[in-house]
Amino acid sequence: MAKHVAREKYDRFLVMAGIAVLVIGALLYLCQTLPALSGIKSALSLRKIYDLPIFLMIIGLVLGLKGFISSKKHLGGEVVFSSKNFSAFLTNNAILLAMLVLVIVICILQPRFMQIRVALDILTQSSTRLIIALGICFTLLIAGTDLSAGRMVGLASVVSASMLQTATYANRFFPDLPQVEVWMPILAAIGACMIFGALNGFLVAKYDMHPFIATLAVQVMIYGACSLYFDMPPNNSQPIGGVRPDFAALGQMRIFQTGSFQGISILIPIAAVICVIIWFILNKTVFGKNVYAIGGNREAAVVAGINVFRCIMGIFILASCLYGIAGVLEAARTAGATNNYGNGYELDAIAACVVGGVSLNGGIGKVSGIVIGVLIFTVIQYGLQFINVSPMWQQVIKGIIIAVAVAIDLTKYRKK
């Protein structure tokens, strides 16, 4: 049975529903906070729902805004509710819905999960992963891959941390190095990554090498080079510590810190800004369009006069720049570095991209999907830890999610 609803009416309904949820949230919030209403609070044992009212208010706001913006666009037409559309909606958002169910289950099992602090923790943990995933997505979009991502993260963290230690620290990597401006070692670290990125790009573009092999070779090289650097006397492979506070602040600083609120990690806005930049590059620039074109049909791109060599070089250099940034942030966040930093990150990033709808056959993928992909993995990891699921089971569940998500995603493109 299909039910037709005019778009206008549907939008109005969305706005109303949004406002309703917002009001409920606000009421609950008032009950929780106003001393005058503490009677209701204890009667309903509202303390147990933690920050749910705030989440409700945010959800209401988003719903309402969605309806409002849609109504302003005057799209017209109808929204059809039918079993076909419903199942299409389920397939298109299957993994997101599965995550939602998981979150609700966790919330019921462990209401403490419903806290703003938890949400911010999840976002913070997602930040560097997101930056790496955004880099790797470029290489996936041209039906390639990048196995060197994780080792580049390690390289950038070692290089930046090695030059940014406090003057009084006993085991300095460079005992005689003056206290340089923070940005200089950071640029050096990112630059080192970009050199290897250029090597990746050169091997792929010039010799038409499969990115799997090219980046595998470069990955091994990077690890070797990084270890050599790490092993230089007087350091001799000691973990790098004593990181300068102005550098560590890059990964540890919190903004909007007031009273009981512990603030938002600086990593979240950094990742958000990079996200916007990458979205802009992919959707609004010639370079971005060329990436999709090469991934979609390389031959067509060649005969359309696209400089494929330059584009592929650009892809790997840009990707390595993002890994470099992620590596620097990792070093700052943990206030240290070893040559084993970042090991295996590339596989997590590829998994997140794929779960977020990036096709390994190239040409398909959106930034919004990658954000969701990364968030899903963090939420699951964090959530399962929260309800004390063993790390071994977490691995099993993670693997199942990758397989199921991609299987569902592929049914969208399957021919009948």
Added chain:
Amino acid sequence: MSEFVLEMKNITKTFPGVKALDGVQLNVRPGTVHALMGENGAGKSTLMKCLFGIYKPDGGEILLDGKPVKINSAKEAMDNGIAMIHQELHPIRFRSVMENVWLGRFPGKMGVVDHKAMYDKTKELFEDLGLDVDPLALAGEQSAAILQMMEIARAVSINAKIIIMDEPTSSLSDREVEFLFKIINRLRSENRAIIYISHKMKEILQISDEVSIMRDGKYVGTWPAVSLTTEEIIKQMVGREMTNQFPVREDKPSDEVVLSVRHLSSPIKKSFQDVSFDLHKGEILGIGGLVGAQRTEFVEALFGLRGIESGEVEKDGKEYKARSPRDAKAHGFALLTEERRATGIFGILPILENTVIANQKHYAHLGILNESKRVAEASEGCKELNVKAPSLETLIQNLSGGNQQKVLIARWLLTNSDILILDEPTRGIDVGAKYEIYTIMLEQVKQGKSIIMISSEQPELMGMSDRIMVMCEGRVTGFLNKDEYSQENIMRLATMFASHNKAAAD
């Protein structure tokens, strides 16, 4: 000012083992349509790829307006005012139509694409050409004909003085071809030169001013189109006289029904619906129709590649349900697919493997292959079909289209199928090889096999079929017997659109 807008002199190009172009010349005047003809493998596409910067010629020179130029990439070709519509080029499926049109030269500043300008320019371009396509629609969702029109629009928008069209009508219906010719006439009146490659004689004689013919990588000559006839062109192309396009059919099909299809319908509403017919032993049943008539979809369903919603099929009086191609094969069906390169050949495998692949089980004992038996049957099969190749070890991708097709037919003949479904069996192959394939078909029906042949070339349909079934929008709109054959009758049935009829009824 030179008399010619383009002069290609003494062009030579060698690929490993083959001299693809041997001192070829081509002179094109502005404001003319210059047809370039030759059998497949004659070097037409190679010559054009040299002009468009995709290949680098080993020798010779290219002059534009009398000035020598070096063209090293497609971009340089376009900068020099050359555009090309490529044969068998697939679009970037998951991007919009407009992005496909402006690929490589997006409007915008400083590397930032101006989407609004791109949309407006596409809209203007399409309106100017009379194309009704949404610029924002996904390219992958468009029909082959629309994609080809999109390619044409793209070439027009480059504003080139030389436009190369490599088989631009291969997936267009007659009506769309006429539409294309209108565009070509306009381009010609704007003093642009068009180099037109096609195998279709009728088109060539209708649209072109001059015809250049190539044979085996060499230049044969150039003639004004008005002085040529189809026979003359074929003679120059193959280097000998071709009296008959089709071999003579000596026997008649029997009355015995081997395949009976009743009310077969696809689960997809827009695909084939309610198809019924009988196929007799020793009969060639032609299926005619426009692109999009769902003929391929229908035969693929018969072969177990697509789903069937309802209807029955009887093979030799027994019920037959095709669940998979394996099933179909076991019941004696063979399918020669339309897209030879995509779904036919295994390009990087030798002829031997390509020939025996469908019959592998037959040569195995406990899963171990009997090599001598494989080689013996493959070489016999290839010899029978007159496959021209140095050895069975030659990679099939190095053969001409006609020889590849013969290997594929040999593959299915080895399986001893008694119903051969041939989907566009002679698409993109040259006149000589076509004749050979027709001969093979007649031999097969003589042996009591039955053939279902889809063809978009009406002369072929009429020349080879004992009966023609015409489809339109997935429905069977009629059958034609030999005495009713005419282009008009086929077209009338092929254009019986339900939507039109409905409009007329209202």
